[in-house]
Amino acid sequence: MRRWHAHDHIFSGPEPRRDRGQSGAEYAAMVGVVSLVVAAIVGLSVPADEATGLKSAVCRILHPLSGAEACSSGDYAGDGDGGGPGGGGPGDPFVPNGDPFEPAKCLLSQDQTKDTVVIQILFIKISGSETVKLQQWSDGTVTLERVTESGIGVTASISAGIPGLKDWGGSASLSGSYMSGSGSGGQWLFNGNKTGDPQADLAANLEDAQQFTDYLKAMDDCNSRPGRSELQMICGYHAGKKKPDLEPEKAPDVDITKSSTEASGGVSFGKSFKSNGKSGKDTAGGKDGKGADGPKDLGSISFEGLSGAMTEDVVVMRAKTGPDAGKITFIYTFSVSGTAGGVAQAKGSRMQQVAVTYDAAAYDEEEKNGDPHHPQKLTITTSQESGDGPGIQAGAGANAGPVTIDVGGGGGTIESQIHTESAEVTLDNDTDSTAVEDWLRGRGDSPATNPLPTPSDAAEALDDDAGPIERLLHDKGKLTRLDYKANTDWWNASLGIGFGISAGQVSLGFKLFGIDITHEHKEQTITGDPTYATGPKSGGARPWVEWKNCTQTKPIPT
Numbered sequence: 001m002r003r004w005h006a007h008d009h010i011f012s013g014p015e016p017r018r019d020r021g022q023s024g025a026e027y028a029a030m031v032g033v034v035s036l037v038v039a040a041i042v043g044l045s046v047p048a049d050e051a052t053g054l055k056s057a058v059c060r061i062l063h064p065l066s067g068a069e070a071c072s073s074g075d076y077a078g079d080g081d082g083g084g085p086g087g088g089g090p091g092d093p094f095v096p097n098g099d100p101f102e103p104a105k106c107l108l109s110q111d112q113t114k115d116t117v118v119i120q121i122l123f124i125k126i127s128g129s130e131t132v133k134l135q136q137w138s139d140g141t142v143t144l145e146r147v148t149e150s151g152i153g154v155t156a157s158i159s160a161g162i163p164g165l166k167d168w169g170g171s172a173s174l175s176g177s178y179m180s181g182s183g184s185g186g187q188w189l190f191n192g193n194k195t196g197d198p199q200a201d202l203a204a205n206l207e208d209a210q211q212f213t214d215y216l217k218a219m220d221d222c223n224s225r226p227g228r229s230e231l232q233m234i235c236g237y238h239a240g241k242k243k244p245d246l247e248p249e250k251a252p253d254v255d256i257t258k259s260s261t262e263a264s265g266g267v268s269f270g271k272s273f274k275s276n277g278k279s280g281k282d283t284a285g286g287k288d289g290k291g292a293d294g295p296k297d298l299g300s301i302s303f304e305g306l307s308g309a310m311t312e313d314v315v316v317m318r319a320k321t322g323p324d325a326g327k328i329t330f331i332y333t334f335s336v337s338g339t340a341g342g343v344a345q346a347k348g349s350r351m352q353q354v355a356v357t358y359d360a361a362a363y364d365e366e367e368k369n370g371d372p373h374h375p376q377k378l379t380i381t382t383s384q385e386s387g388d389g390p391g392i393q394a395g396a397g398a399n400a401g402p403v404t405i406d407v408g409g410g411g412g413t414i415e416s417q418i419h420t421e422s423a424e425v426t427l428d429n430d431t432d433s434t435a436v437e438d439w440l441r442g443r444g445d446s447p448a449t450n451p452l453p454t455p456s457d458a459a460e461a462l463d464d465d466a467g468p469i470e471r472l473l474h475d476k477g478k479l480t481r482l483d484y485k486a487n488t489d490w491w492n493a494s495l496g497i498g499f500g501i502s503a504g505q506v507s508l509g510f511k512l513f514g515i516d517i518t519h520e521h522k523e524q525t526i527t528g529d530p531t532y533a534t535g536p537k538s539g540g541a542r543p544w545v546e547w548k549n550c551t552q553t554k555p556i557p558t
Helices: 026-041 048-062 067-073 163-168 199-222 230-238 359-370 430-441 456-457 468-476
Strands: 109-121 125-135 142-161 171-190 255-272 297-319 327-340 342-358 377-400 402-424 476-505 506-533 544-546
Touching: 067 430, 125 171, 142 255, 142 402, 142 468, 199 230, 327 359, 342 359, 342 402, 342 430, 377 476, 402 456, 402 468, 430 468, 456 468, 456 506, 476 544
Parallel strands: none
Antiparallel strands: 109 125, 109 506, 125 142, 142 171, 142 506, 171 255, 255 297, 297 327, 297 377, 327 342, 342 377, 377 402, 402 476, 476 506, 506 544
């Protein structure tokens, strides 16, 4: 797959391609952060005022609309109303249900658990993860999603001490990796309880989903037990009693392929330990019996003070069963994230995502014959998350000549706010389908550009020079804005054995072996006033109004 650059369009050639979705100002801010990290790596001092500026720069990357005032005050919360036009406040008109622009349902809450194991051997990186999501929807249905992924790739890094912070063991690092992998899994849909009351249906379907989750856990336990198959059958029989009376509508059957590119940097502080250089032996051949050894590095302890990462993902999902059977969806995601703090941590991220859905059989035939593709649906999603909470990421190392052994770990809780916007368009005619395909692949007079249009942009009145995609999103897109509060519990443990050499303040080397285990449990619940953009009014703008199909049902605490 060809690597793409900031000026590239999302698609190029026969394969869909991603768009970075970042404005020039955000790129400039990120370059500033990376420049400071690189400056530390090549041996420059980092004065206190520049160290403060590094933290502020991360804030501005994550919250470019909040301004310097919010960053300097420590208020890193996202814009609660999404910063879009139309308001969606109490004075706005409400549109009765039946509006073709109102989506049928929204996500009320999500309970997600993700376990990830990464093993590194020399420059080779191998990863495996399992993600389980339990989701409540406003129409009273519940979905349970379980996906396993594995990948392999390459990674490299460089690190150095910071001269201006020698006494504190200050160091900076910069790393990059590319991973390619695959996955499998899918979704169970719990919608057997249909009383006409979405709130009552949600409670009953959620109970069924939780029972089914217990059944899956019991079956995993049975399958992992050693011994004879008869004992496993007995175990499975008792596990089967945990199934709910109404089983889910469909079994999972989704093929997933994924590639990921990440660039990251970090600054840590701590304390290094050295020997006093006196061994009591004549190791230099002297006659006075005094050791001639100089001070040696014995090891260190450190605490991560600041880190940031840029990630690009391409996910291809091919559904074989369920409501999306026979569809293939390409999902392109670009995200920027940052973490600051030693004991108390602040964390934030920004994400932009494009999803394009095709008929799988038609796509494969068109790909085989070299014919143009015909997408059936386009979805653009943006998200901002910011929060803080108690947490720590620390490490310790020991040196034995050029060989180093590092042990790290940490954990904490982050309470955050999430603002997400979405624009979805069903491409039900050749004109719209061709316009989207040309836009994505960079053909015609209006190719995809940086940044991509946001749902809030699509609700504004069109300019005279608006392109076909801007007009399509404005005229036909289902535009929504949602806010969530989230709580994330996490922990991490790692072990690394490396080999390296030092040249001045720069350390060059590689890992002989490393393993990193991360567990994350995240609960998010809808809050605020869910809104959607109704049809264009006089003047061309699409007002933001109450999303009644979303507010009719309240999430149930789990």
